[in-house]
Amino acid sequence: MPEHRPPRWADYLLEKFVNPRFLEDIQGNLEEVFLRRVREAGVARARREYAWAAVRHLTPYFTKKSPSPYPTVSNLSPAMMNHYLTYAWRHFAKNRQFTFLNAVGLTTGLICTLLIYLWVADELAFDRFHEKSARLYKVMVHEKGGDKLVTSDGTGGILREMLPKDMPEVEMAVCTTPPAWFQKFSLSAEGRTVSAAGNFVSTDYFKAFSFPLIQGNAQSVLTDKNTVTISEQMAVRLFGSAEKATNQLVEWKWQAFSRKCLVTGVFKDQPHNSSEQSELLIPLSAWDELLPQGSMPNTATGPFRNFLVLKPGADAHLLEAKLADYAKKRFNDPNATLFIQKYADGYLYGQYENGVPSGGRIEYVRLFSAIAVFILLIACINFMNLSTAKASVRVKEVGVKKALGAGRATLVFQFLGESTLMSFITLIIALGVVWLALPYFNTITNKHLALHFSGQFITALAAILLLTGLLAGSYPALYLSRFNPALTLKGKLLHGMGELWVRKGLVVFQFAVSVIFIISVVVVYKQIDYVQAKNPGYEKDNIVYFEMEGRAATQTEAFLARLKTVPGVVNASSIQQKIILPAFLPSAGVRWDGKNGKDEIRFFKMPVNYGLTETLGIQMVAGRSFSKDFGSDTAAVILNETAIRQMGIADPIGKQIMVDGFKANIVGVAQDFHFNSLHEAIKPFIFKLSPQETMLATVKIQAGQVPATLARIQDFYASFNPGYAFDYEFLDRDYQIQYASEQLVAQLARYFAVLAILISCLGLFGLAAFTAERRRKEIGVRKVLGASTGSVVAMLSREFLVLVAVAIAVGCPLAWWLTQRWLDHFAYRATIGAGIFAGAALATIVITLATISFQSVRAALTNPTQSLQSE
């Protein structure tokens, strides 16, 4: 009888799926039955039955896997977590110095990171709280100014009416006067006079911007020119509360203008993170009455600011494309190109260079973000270096664990858990320190930051925590878990070249960053010193200016004459705007010898009064200043040197030029002075004698008598001009404001540089301690053989000095490149010599030596009998 076999595929299925525990028995029974059925019913039938019976065994009951007799524990199970924590704690407690260095380094790094995070988050949120933020745009304009495009937000007031009509995308347009025009308003009610930052705004202001109204509603306030809307703070100061202020009469005064108005609205004080900072909002229709439309030309460009709210879903790109030739088509102005910028972006991306966006404040945001990342990185590197250095102590632990069956994943978890635990603890400490330090930080940065545990902040904290933990723990985790247990337990240490290189590389990185910090801080300070020390060409100290209002505005001559007689006043004059011009455009309309017909050269024009150049101490290099001794001075101008140079006039004095269509005589040439900040090169400038156009009284006060004289001026002002508040500004303060962001960078960079160096030194200190410890026996032997203390110290220091030297070599060129980029923002720069780099290198070496000498000297002084006695 031939041997009959059951179907192979059925057996295959059984062997593949059925649990091996049952398999032998089931297959045996099936085959036994099969063989019998072959005899009883034939092969074919028996095979069919076998297959069917086999298939019926493919139920979950037979196929399910039996549980392993050696259960594995998940790396994340509570028991393992407990284990990790216990080991971490023991490790921290056993190595106090190591733990302390790590904790201090990480805490410091986290403090920097958190502070910078708060600052950056605040900067990024600036102007972004408006409900219609996504649709809110500012109308901007590129104008030809000389050979370049000059970008500004100064546009014509007529655009408010035209754009919604011409552009279907526009839902509404809001027009305001530029706040820079108004140093302040005097606001009086119920016999009280206070000064308020004010502005004229068109009707839809509160509909476009989200400034909540406490009294009144957005539809009706700002409609009637005989009404005003004031801030809550203003309402409280004048009337006691917002409720009491409603429908009260107030009188606002600005220069020679004043109006009695009804308060119809009170708005919540505008938040600190808003560009709009007004306490008094007056309907724009009132402005139209002060300066009737006829006097303001209907042009695309102009002094006003226009804001647009687009319709939901409208295409901003399409609108921008249509705006590009709008000025040419509608206003016949080929020199201006209108465009729109997202209102929320205006704060951070406000700068344009020749018509192309060139960043702005966002550069500082990026700079500080980078600083935060680098400082945290330095702190993490400390952790990595110290952990891997400590590896020789922990290899035994790793070896035993591996021998007992710990997988690599378990060990990676353990070390990552340790670093995460460390970063968690340090994060808590850092939060505490940040909370304490915030008031000081706010003073430095001029912000109102606070720790709010919002969802966003907690997410950021979690991200920082995980990032720090993983970054700091990654290298030790991967490195330590790699050890071969058989070798480590035999006492063989693995110190491959790779490990050494990584550690050295990390130290070099740390110190390179520190060197960059040192050099950058020194360069920033040098530049700021330069700015402070540089003579701007006028006297900025002891100069006070204030707006002339009421009688002072209408009777300027008499006012100034009497002002000069106030004791302590050296000189007094008046000018249209303050001499420091942050946002002022050069204007067209200057012609000479039939040249400049297309305004290739544009001039800054400033109407002034007699005696202004004397008051400000601006020197004349040729000719004379304005003087009443010459009757013809009503048509006199003074130009600066740059203007004369660019105009190419050989003998300027007495020459006649055309200014705005009127003939004017050049009576003098003023020495170049910095009316812009040192970021800008000096441009052509014209002083025009026009007392009736001046608005600001400018007073030079005798040095050392400023407070007393100011009090006297205030008394005089009150008697000459009752009912007006006396508010003054110092010119040198404005001078400083031009460099506010540089000052901020300088101050913050200084703190962060010190911290970065501190953290790096902590790491180096730990490494030096570790090296000295590991070479104890070697040092002992050397000393026994006659090495001097000095030679041992030199031997220990050399290793680190080489690393620091490499760091300096890497850091200097990078620092040079970075600082040059920053200095490019200035047209006038301090000279940055090689001395700075040499100084920084020397400082770094001295710091390094000081850090490691403690350890190396201690090691060198150890009596060899102590280090060699055991063994």
Add this chain to the structure above:
Amino acid sequence: MKRTFLGEFEEIVLLVVAGCTEEAYGVTIWERVQEYTGRSVSLSAVHATLYRLEEKGFLTSEMGGATAERGGRRKRFFSITNYGNRALQEINEIRQQLWQAIPAEKLQPKLSFS
């Protein structure tokens, strides 16, 4: 019934194993079950029940020696445990009690005079 819950088929299989005089393994048990009940039962059902009864502790099993007719595969011999015995007895007692509780006349076949 306390812990010793047994399904009907489980009870039959258990009784068959208990009743076997020679060593009981899969095929013999399967044949006996079919013989006693007169039903057609699949081998897989018997296997599943046997293993389940072993898991529950009513049966125990051990592997026998290698055999020629099964492709050299060993047989798994099942025998009843003490716990299995007690369970069967308990079931029997309960059944007995229930039987005795039935009134005698109810067990008489009913006569019909229609």
